[in-house]
Amino acid sequence: MQGFTQIEGVDYDKIFVPVAKLSSLQAILAIAAEYNLEVHQMDIKSTYLNGELEEEIFMEPPLSFDIPDGMVLRLIKAIYGTKQEGCVWYNNIRTTLKTMGYTCTESDHAIFIHFQDGKVSIIALYVDDFTMACEDLAIIEQDKEELKKHYQMTDLGELTWILGMHVTWDHKAGQIDLSQQKYIKEILK
Numbered sequence: 001m002q003g004f005t006q007i008e009g010v011d012y013d014k015i016f017v018p019v020a021k022l023s024s025l026q027a028i029l030a031i032a033a034e035y036n037l038e039v040h041q042m043d044i045k046s047t048y049l050n051g052e053l054e055e056e057i058f059m060e061p062p063l064s065f066d067i068p069d070g071m072v073l074r075l076i077k078a079i080y081g082t083k084q085e086g087c088v089w090y091n092n093i094r095t096t097l098k099t100m101g102y103t104c105t106e107s108d109h110a111i112f113i114h115f116q117d118g119k120v121s122i123i124a125l126y127v128d129d130f131t132m133a134c135e136d137l138a139i140i141e142q143d144k145e146e147l148k149k150h151y152q153m154t155d156l157g158e159l160t161w162i163l164g165m166h167v168t169w170d171h172k173a174g175q176i177d178l179s180q181q182k183y184i185k186e187i188l189k
Contacts, residue, residue: 018090020110020124020131025162028111028122028133033176038137039159042130042144045152086127096150097123100143131159 032039067073094104094112102112102123110125121134121143130147134140147153159167168177 018086018093018110018125018127020126021108022163024108024111025124025126025131028124028131029162029167029176029178031122032133033174035135036171036174037133037135038140039131039133040140040144041156041159041162042132042147043154043156044128044130045154089127090125093125096147100146126163129162131162 029039031037065073090109097104097112100114101116102114102121105111105113112123112125114121114123116139117136119134119136119139121132121139123143124131124133130153132140132143144153144155158169161167162178164180164183166179166182168179169175170177
């Protein structure tokens with residue numbers, strides 16, 4: 001697929017990629033430190049291949065495909081390289097999270113909140129990375145298992161990296177340290 005050949009209004013209507021604002025992620029980490037929340041992370045495999053297209057999109061077959069001359073392929077699912085891949089993915093994950101009881105926040109459409117048994121669960125999306133925060137680890141584990149029913153995911157456990165920043169926890173002190181040492185070294189190199 002050559003996404004650069006797509007025409008707005010013909011091949012797609014909108015472009016959107018679920019990326020939590022840095023300020024939202026900072027707020028979640030500050031709340032996690034203050035209330036000693038568990039914060040875990042998961043990564044979704046083949047993110048953009050999970051949603052079905054609403055538009056009719058056709059593509060010429062790759063050279064390695066053996067199909068009759070003059071034939072084209074109709075895409076059913078979004079693929080990498082299409083303009084609407086992020087929007088299709090967002091609609092898909094938003095629907096899944098809604099069925100799990102999560103509500104999208106108005107201030108950041110990549111942040112979802114769920115109240116269960118008097119406890120709040122927060123999920124922040126950064127395209128294919130999920131940051132999950134809750135005071136009850138059992139709720140996080142339950143949500144992970146539910147998400148695994150819908151997507152191929154890698155459980156990365158307790159949050160140690162986010163957006164290239166190393167995360168160090170001191171649960172007793174209620175402190176979270178963020179370090180960009182690796183990034184700084186790469187820039188200096």
